């Protein structure tokens with residue numbers, strides 16, 4: 001069977017597995033290289049919205065993904081004693097609300113996407129690109145472990161801190177730090193835990209959150225605003241110590257979360273919240289997709305939907321046009337306006353939702369109550385509704401294979 005050519009995809013996250021699926025679907029030979037020794041099927045609750053959900057539909061995965069939902073019924077802001085101050089029930093459409101209709105654990109989404117490409121694309125785990133050169137004939141890649149190889153195209157899907165992007169674009173691509181640390185982890189579920197996303201605005205720039213999952217645990221996160229202090233580079237035990245200092249005065253669920261994470265920090269993860277701005281998403285035969293190109297941050301609720309949509313459009317354009325230069329320009333032209341809107345966070349975010357003073361917390365809570373009231377629902381809905389539908393997804397015909 002004749003193929004369209006050979007593509008290397010670097011990174012087996014949401015963007016990498018999705019672009020691998022669609023490239024294979026359109027007749028390319030695909031190799032996926034992943035730095036981790038196996039698929040990283042971990043991570044917390046993520047949203048699939050609007051066009052991202054349509055891509056899942058076109059992959060035939062909608063029912064499976066819906067069955068794997070976390071069961072979150074909505075977002076409930078609580079006070080220091082856990083009493084509800086404002087509630088936003090889950091939306092019933094593809095797009096609206098802080099709680100999207102499709103809420104799924106990242107690990108389950110990645111595992112489902114990977115099953116679709118298993119046996120259809122070549123996987124190389126525990127390796128990564130060390131050098132790339134390209135000319136009219138293609139892309140030559142050297143790896144940390146495997147022998148050098150030649151491909152027609154390279155797709156970089158390595159997430160926000162992509163090393164290959166740095167090799168190719170250097171400092172041109174800019175990470176915008178949003179001034180917030182967030183720590184995530186799974187903790188034992190207790191009888192008091194419910195199916196709401198419970199969110200305590202704790203003052204001094206801090207937030208404590210608990211969310212349900214479908215595997216019998218509770219997903220916790222602790223967030224705080226502050227300058228970079230190198231916390232992201234420390235060992236988990238040291239990170240948890242620092243979180244204990246930051247959250248020392250909070251009585252609600254912070255002590256329980258920190259005790260659980262200290263006892264078992266298997267999937268504990270702490271990072272800075274950031275966005276990615278790359279002036280171009282391709283150079284020659286090399287393209288960026290997902291967070292590596294246009295991370296919108298977890299605050300946007302759009303990262304996964306952008307990764308799914310971008311991967312679909314990139315593979316479709318590369319397959320619909322005979323010349324890769326035109327295809328990559330068209331990918332960027334179709335995706336740029338969508339990405340620009342998704343990266344526009346609510347004014348003042350993340351500071352506005354994480355006030356410092358008591359007065360600030362009281363004013364924010366009043367705003368939430370108003371937004372949750374019947375007349376405020378329209379406005380409140382808009383506040384939590386990312387622009388997930390604001391792209392017309394092209395249909396790409398499946399080519400005849402010789």
Ligand SMILES: Cc1cc2nc3c(=O)[nH]c(=O)nc-3n(C[C@H](O)[C@H](O)[C@H](O)COP(=O)(O)OP(=O)(O)OC[C@H]3O[C@@H](n4cnc5c(N)ncnc54)[C@H](O)[C@@H]3O)c2cc1C
Pocket residue numbers: 010011012013014015016033034035036040042043044045046106127128129157158159160161162163164184289290291292297298303304307
């Ligand atoms: C382990 C993990 C947990 C996450 N948890 C959350 C979460 O709880 N909440 C949230 O909102 N977002 C989370 N994210 C980010 C979220 O998955 C993305 O924002 C979004 O889905 C877009 O995905 P992506 O495929 O572009 O990037 P990612 O999901 O980051 O995937 C990138 C993939 O590339 C691999 N990779 C990185 N560098 C290299 C390299 N040099 N060579 C080869 N492979 C490489 C990574 O190991 C990873 O598998 C997580 C990401 C990861 C990797």
